[in-house]
Amino acid sequence: MVFSSHIFIFFFLPLVLAGYYGMLAAKTSITSRHLFLTCMGMVFYGWHNPWFVLLMLGTTALDYNLGKMIVNAEKLREKGATDAQVHARKKLGMVLSVVSNLAALAFFKYTAFGVESIQGVSDWMGWGHVTVPEFFRNIVLPAGISFYVFQSLSYCVDLYRGHAKPAESFLDFTCFVSLFPHLVAGPIVRYGIIAEQMRHRVHTVDGFALGLTRFGFGLGKKILLADPMGVIADQAFGAGDGSLSTMTAWVGIIAYAFQIYFDFSAYSDMAIGLAKLLGFYFVENFNSPYKSASITEFWRRWHMSLSTFLRDYLYIPLGGNRMGVSRTYVNLMLTMVIGGLWHGASWNFIIWGAIHGAMLSFERMMGKKSFYGAMPKPLKIILTFFILLITWVFFRAENFEVAKRFLATMFGMVQAGPTAALLEAQMLTDVKIYQFLLCAFVVWVMPNTQTILHRFVWWKAVIGLVLFVVAVIMMFTIGHSPFLYFQF
Known part of the structure; x- marks a missing residue:
C-alpha cells in the first residue's frame, strides 16, 4: 500500500x-x-x-x-x-x-544479480553460456x-x-x-x-495536529514537486540512441536530483507525521542535503538514518579511523560501496557508492586548509551539487551502458541525432520553468520541514491542509504514484 x-x-x-x-x-x-x-x-x-x-x-x-x-x-x-x-x-x-x-x-x-554477473564473466572469458535454472532469474x-x-x-x-x-x-x-x-x-x-x-x-492534541500537518506537507512535496520532476527525468532517461541533446540531458538529471530528494524526503515527512498520530517520534531523515558544501556534509544531511546505521554497524566495526590513514580510506570505500549495493543489485549502484567513497576519502585527505577546503562556501555548494548530479546518473540509469551514454551526452561527447531536436522541443514544452524555480527555491532558500514544523502554529496547519487538499485533487488526475525507494 x-x-x-x-x-x-x-x-x-x-x-x-x-x-x-x-x-x-x-x-x-x-x-x-x-x-x-x-x-x-x-x-x-x-x-x-x-x-x-x-x-x-x-x-x-x-x-x-x-x-x-x-x-x-x-x-x-x-x-x-x-x-x-x-x-x-x-x-x-x-x-x-x-x-x-x-x-x-x-x-x-x-x-x-549474481546470476547475471556470472553469465557476464563467462561471456567475457569466452566460456560460453552458463545454464542457470529460470527460478533464480525470477525471484521477486x-x-x-x-x-x-x-x-x-x-x-x-x-x-x-x-x-x-x-x-x-x-x-x-x-x-x-x-x-x-x-x-x-x-x-x-x-x-x-x-x-x-x-x-x-503520550498522546496530545498538538502532537496529533503536528502529525497531520507534517503528513500534508509530505504529500504536497510528493505530488506537487517530486512527480512533475519525475516526468521530465523519465523522458530524458527513456530517450533512445541519438535522441538526447546535451541540454535535455542536463535538464533531465537536474530534474531527477529534485525528484529523488522530494520523493524520499516526502515519504520521510509522511512517515514521521503518521508516527506522531500514533504517539511515536521517529528520527529525522533529511536536513536540506543540497545545501551541503561537501560530500562529507551531504552524508550528514541525506538519508541520515541510513548513514548513521552504516557508520555504527559497518564503518566503526571495520575500524573506522582508528587504524591509520590508509585503513580509514579503505573503510570509507567499503562502507559506501556496500551502501551502494544495499540500494540495489546492480553495478551502477556499486559505482555510485564507490564515487561517494572516493569523494569522502579525497575530502578527508585534502583537509580544511587545502585549496578545496578553503573555497568560498557558495562555490563549494555548487561543486558538491555538480558531483552529486554525476553520481545520480548511475543511480537512475537502467544499466552501465545507459549511464555511460547519458554522461557522454551531458558533456557533449555524443553526436545528437535528428530526433534529438524533437525530444528537446517536447521536453521544453513540458518543462514548466516555475516548477524548476519552485524546486530550487525550496531546496536552497527555504528551511527544512522539521524546522518549519518544530511546534504547532495554526497558520502552518492551514498551509498543511491546503497542500493536502491540492495534492489529493492532483492525485485524481495522475493516478498511481509510487515512491522511488519502494524498489530498494
Whole structure:
C-alpha cells in the first residue's frame, strides 16, 4: 500500500485512527493497541502480496528469539559458566542474527544479480553460456526488505553491545518491526531508540495536529514537486540512441536530483507525521542535503538514518579511523560501496557508492586548509551539487551502458541525432520553468520541514491542509504514484 493513494488516505488511515483512538478512549491496555497496530501493519504490508508477510514474520520471530538467547546468556553464570562462555553465547546469537538476515536479503535481492554477473564473466572469458535454472532469474524482491531486515538485525546487535533493553514480549517486537509508517521505506528506526515509546507514549492534541500537518506537507512535496520532476527525468532517461541533446540531458538529471530528494524526503515527512498520530517520534531523515558544501556534509544531511546505521554497524566495526590513514580510506570505500549495493543489485549502484567513497576519502585527505577546503562556501555548494548530479546518473540509469551514454551526452561527447531536436522541443514544452524555480527555491532558500514544523502554529496547519487538499485533487488526475525507494 502506498501513502499517496486513495485507498490509504480515505480508507486505511481513517480506519487505523478510528480503531486506535477508540481503544484509547476505552482505556484498553497497551498490549491490545499493539496487537491492533501489528494487524494493521500486516494488512498494509501484505496488501499486494500477502505471502511476503510470512517472510517478515519469520525474520522477526528469529531475531526475537536470538535476542532472548543473547539476554539469557547472563543466566549461564548461575550454572558456573565463565565470562568467556557467556560472551561466546552472546556473540553466537548476534552472529546468527546478522548471518540469517543478510542471507535472506542476499537471496531475494542479489541472486538474480549474481546470476547475471556470472553469465557476464563467462561471456567475457569466452566460456560460453552458463545454464542457470529460470527460478533464480525470477525471484521477486519483497517491498521494504532492505529496511525491515536492517531494523530487525540492529535489535540483536544492540542487545549484544548493551545499547538496548530487550522487548517485553514478542508482540511488542513484532509491532515495532511491522509499524506501518516506517515499514516499507524508513526511516530506519532502531529498537533501542523507540523502546521506551513501546512501553509508554503520550498522546496530545498538538502532537496529533503536528502529525497531520507534517503528513500534508509530505504529500504536497510528493505530488506537487517530486512527480512533475519525475516526468521530465523519465523522458530524458527513456530517450533512445541519438535522441538526447546535451541540454535535455542536463535538464533531465537536474530534474531527477529534485525528484529523488522530494520523493524520499516526502515519504520521510509522511512517515514521521503518521508516527506522531500514533504517539511515536521517529528520527529525522533529511536536513536540506543540497545545501551541503561537501560530500562529507551531504552524508550528514541525506538519508541520515541510513548513514548513521552504516557508520555504527559497518564503518566503526571495520575500524573506522582508528587504524591509520590508509585503513580509514579503505573503510570509507567499503562502507559506501556496500551502501551502494544495499540500494540495489546492480553495478551502477556499486559505482555510485564507490564515487561517494572516493569523494569522502579525497575530502578527508585534502583537509580544511587545502585549496578545496578553503573555497568560498557558495562555490563549494555548487561543486558538491555538480558531483552529486554525476553520481545520480548511475543511480537512475537502467544499466552501465545507459549511464555511460547519458554522461557522454551531458558533456557533449555524443553526436545528437535528428530526433534529438524533437525530444528537446517536447521536453521544453513540458518543462514548466516555475516548477524548476519552485524546486530550487525550496531546496536552497527555504528551511527544512522539521524546522518549519518544530511546534504547532495554526497558520502552518492551514498551509498543511491546503497542500493536502491540492495534492489529493492532483492525485485524481495522475493516478498511481509510487515512491522511488519502494524498489530498494
